[in-house]
Amino acid sequence: MKLEGNDWIYSKKVKEHFLNPKNFLKNKKEIKDFDGHGVVGNMKCGDLMEMWIKVKNDKIIDVKWSTFGCASAIASTSILSEMLKEKGGTPLKKALKITGKDITKRLGGLPAIKIHCSVLGDQALRAAIYDYAQKNNRTDLKVEKPLEEEHH
Numbered sequence: 411m412k413l414e415g416n417d418w419i420y421s422k423k424v425k426e427h428f429l430n431p432k433n434f435l436k437n438k439k440e441i442k443d444f445d446g447h448g449v450v451g452n453m454k455c456g457d458l459m460e461m462w463i464k465v466k467n468d469k470i471i472d473v474k475w476s477t478f479g480c481a482s483a484i485a486s487t488s489i490l491s492e493m494l495k496e497k498g499g500t501p502l503k504k505a506l507k508i509t510g511k512d513i514t515k516r517l518g519g520l521p522a523i524k525i526h527c528s529v530l531g532d533q534a535l536r537a538a539i540y541d542y543a544q545k546n547n548r549t550d551l552k553v554e555k556p557l558e559e560e561h562h
């Protein structure tokens with residue numbers, strides 16, 4: 411494979427978030443009163459992403475996440491967690507509209523082969539909202555059941 415173009419250049423933002431990830435779970439105590447939890451696996455690479463959300467007045471006011479994924483997954487989810495928490499939190503329905511594209515845009519782009527990593531956080535977020543909706547009988551949220559994790 412020939413490597414050329416900008417495909418291998420990470421933006422400054424990506425590096426910043428990779429080196430200093432925001433809202434990364436350090437201690438389980440941090441999530442003890444959180445309201446939703448999601449885990450998803452990436453079909454392409456087998457990496458896992460976990461996310462926890464804290465909900466108040468129908469808004470996501472806090473987020474924690476954890477992954478064994480790559481640099482792009484770390485940077486994407488870090489920036490996603492910031493996006494969710496800015497301006498005092500994100501309404502659940504609005505959070506469901508965030509896409510991998512919105513995330514990569516905020517990151518200043520990602521190498522094309524790394525795009526699949528940027529949806530990992532976004533899927534984990536949906537899974538966490540699904541969990542919250544189940545526990546709180548929120549059928550109005552219309553969030554799809556996340557794909558089952560594959561066990562090999």
Ligand code: FES
Binds near residue numbers: 456481482483
């Ligand atoms: S290569 Fe697996 S998340 Fe990026």
